[in-house]
Amino acid sequence: MGRDAQADDLEVRLRLAGLKVTAPRVAVLGVLATSGHLDAEAVFSQVSTPLPKTSLQAVYGVLAALVSAGLVRKIEPAGSAALYEARVGDNHHHMVCLNCKSVEDVDCVVGESPCLTPSNMNGFAVQTAEITFWGLCSQCQTAVP
Amino acid sequence: MGRDAQADDLEVRLRLAGLKVTAPRVAVLGVLATSGHLDAEAVFSQVSTPLPKTSLQAVYGVLAALVSAGLVRKIEPAGSAALYEARVGDNHHHMVCLNCKSVEDVDCVVGESPCLTPSNMNGFAVQTAEITFWGLCSQCQTAVP
DNA sequence: CAGTTGTTTTGATTTACTCAAAACAACTAT
DNA sequence: ATAGTTGTTTTGAGTAAATCAAAACAACTG
Numbered sequence: 001m002g003r004d005a006q007a008d009d010l011e012v013r014l015r016l017a018g019l020k021v022t023a024p025r026v027a028v029l030g031v032l033a034t035s036g037h038l039d040a041e042a043v044f045s046q047v048s049t050p051l052p053k054t055s056l057q058a059v060y061g062v063l064a065a066l067v068s069a070g071l072v073r074k075i076e077p078a079g080s081a082a083l084y085e086a087r088v089g090d091n092h093h094h095m096v097c098l099n100c101k102s103v104e105d106v107d108c109v110v111g112e113s114p115c116l117t118p119s120n121m122n123g124f125a126v127q128t129a130e131i132t133f134w135g136l137c138s139q140c141q142t143a144v145p
Numbered sequence: 146m147g148r149d150a151q152a153d154d155l156e157v158r159l160r161l162a163g164l165k166v167t168a169p170r171v172a173v174l175g176v177l178a179t180s181g182h183l184d185a186e187a188v189f190s191q192v193s194t195p196l197p198k199t200s201l202q203a204v205y206g207v208l209a210a211l212v213s214a215g216l217v218r219k220i221e222p223a224g225s226a227a228l229y230e231a232r233v234g235d236n237h238h239h240m241v242c243l244n245c246k247s248v249e250d251v252d253c254v255v256g257e258s259p260c261l262t263p264s265n266m267n268g269f270a271v272q273t274a275e276i277t278f279w280g281l282c283s284q285c286q287t288a289v290p
Numbered sequence: 291c292a293g294t295t296g297t298t299t300t301g302a303t304t305t306a307c308t309c310a311a312a313a314c315a316a317c318t319a320t
Numbered sequence: 321a322t323a324g325t326t327g328t329t330t331t332g333a334g335t336a337a338a339t340c341a342a343a344a345c346a347a348c349t350g
Contacts (some may be wrong), residue, residue, distance in 0.1 A: 020316050022328065040306080058329050060307070065328090078221035081306060095269045103265060122249060123283030124240045130277045138268030165347050171296065185337080202299050205338070210297090226337060292336070302345070312330085314329070 018039065019068040024054045027063045029086065030074060036085035037094075037103040044082065075130060077103065091128065097137040106133060147178040151175065162214040169199045173207045174231065177217055181230035182239075188229065222248065222277060238276040244285035251278060 010020045019025065024047065031046045032038065032112045038046070044059040063084055066072035073088045083103060093106040096118045117126075154173045155165045164170065169192065174190045177183065183191070189204040208229055211217035215234075221227045222241045228248060240250040262271075 016326080020327065022316070024329075053330090055330055057308090061329070072224075076221075076223035077228075078219075082223075093265075095271065097269075098272065104269060122240075123286070124249060124278070124280055125241075125286055126240065126278045126280040127243065128279045130279065132277075133269070133271045134273045134274045134275060135269055135271040140269055141268070163294065167347070193312075198299090200299055202300080202339090206298070293350095294345075294349075295347085297338090297344105299344070302340085303336090305332105306335105306336105307337105308335070309333085310331100311333095312329105312331085316325100316327080318323100 006033075013071060015098035017071055019069055022062075023051055024058050024062050025066070027051050027054070028059060029066065029071065032066075032084055034113075036087060036105070037075075037083045039081040039083055041081070077101070088100060090094075093131040093133070095133040095135065095137075098134055098141055099140040099143075101134055102104070102139075104137070106131070133143050146282055151178075158216060164214055164216075165212060166198055167207075169203050169207050172196050172199070173204060174211065175214065176209075177229055181232060182220075182228045183226055183230075184226040186226070186274035212275070220248075222246070226281070236273065238278070240278040240282075241278065242273055242282035242285050244281055244288075247282050247284075249282070251276070 007026060007030070010026045010033070011031065014021050014025055018063055026034065027047045028043055031043055037044075038057055040056065040063060043063065044054070044056045045052050049061060063074070067084070069076045070088060072084050072086055074082050074084055075094060076082045077094065080096075080101050080103075085105075090107075095104045095106055096102070115116065146275055151184045152175070154170045155178070156172065159166050160171055160215075169286055170287075172192045172266055173188055173232060175232050176188055181276060185201065185208060188208065189199070189201045190290070199250070208217065212219045216231070218230050218233045219227050220230070220239060223261075224237070225246050227240075232250065241247070
């Protein structure tokens with residue numbers, strides 16, 4: 001078995017989700033566990049260092065499998081390619097910088113549940129509420145005044 | 146001058162926004178005033194009836210001009226092409242059907258302002274909060290149980 | 291009504307992503 | 321251990337949405 005504790009953990013997560021354990025899957029999950037909010041190209045480029053034979057299409061396939069298994073969350077902010085993060089299970093939201101498009105997590109929203117009820121449902125059965133905060137990150141506030 | 150009250154109104158709106166009044170712009174704005182949440186292709190196809198010589202690229206150009214003039218709002222729900230609506234100036238939100246991707250407006254959110262403050266700002270200067278409610282529209286609830 | 295500025299057309303190009311067939315690798319059960 | 325089955329990855333092509341650029345054209349200015 002693997003002698004690397006983190007790799008073992010990733011393997012366990014894959015197995016528990018009913019997925020076969022493959023090198024590309026472990027690598028992609030490892031990349032996302034370290035740094036979130038990456039697009040497919042960025043994941044591909046990070047995976048390419050340890051696994052140079054992995055194709056971009058494989059990365060797309062792995063990401064799709066991980067998302068549908070619930071191990072990875074996909075977000076699609078306006079103006080960006082789809083981004084992936086390994087933080088799942090909590091219903092957290094995102095702040096996106098209007099200038100540099102960087103994304104930060106928002107742990108929760110004050111007064112959360114009662115406030116996120118749409119006022120006119122019109123027969124619509126709401127399952128989730130997704131909030132995106134748009135503004136300027138601290139870097140871009142000083143750099144682009 | 147035009148003898149059509151609605152067309153006149155659209156022309157006034159364009160002029161007030163500092164835009165030149167052209168047939169494609171009046172037509173696009175007219176289409177969006179009637180039915181919202183259309184993608185560029187849908188706008189193009191509706192504009193093509195009265196103005197068959199208008200190109201799809203012109204529609205993209207018109208939409209971009211209208212959006213940056215503040216006459217039209219662009220939304221980009223995950224999994225859909227960009228959608229455009231003429232309802233601007235109010236900060237309303239949207240409900241998107243997970244099944245048929247149809248979009249409905251949400252006039253406001255109960256308890257609105259105080260609730261939409263992210264709990265950890267981390268130096269991020271929030272300008273707007275955008276909420277997307279995901280669920281099933283009334284049609285798809287009965288059709289796809 | 292001529293000139294200037296900005297818009298639209300025409301046509302090519304890009305980006306992000308998807309599809310499909312064949313080669314290959316992981317898990318299963320012997 | 322190993323053969324078989326199932327599912328994954330590679331390879332290569334293809335698509336949709338949107339963007340870019342140059343030339344033709346139209347709207348507003350004076």
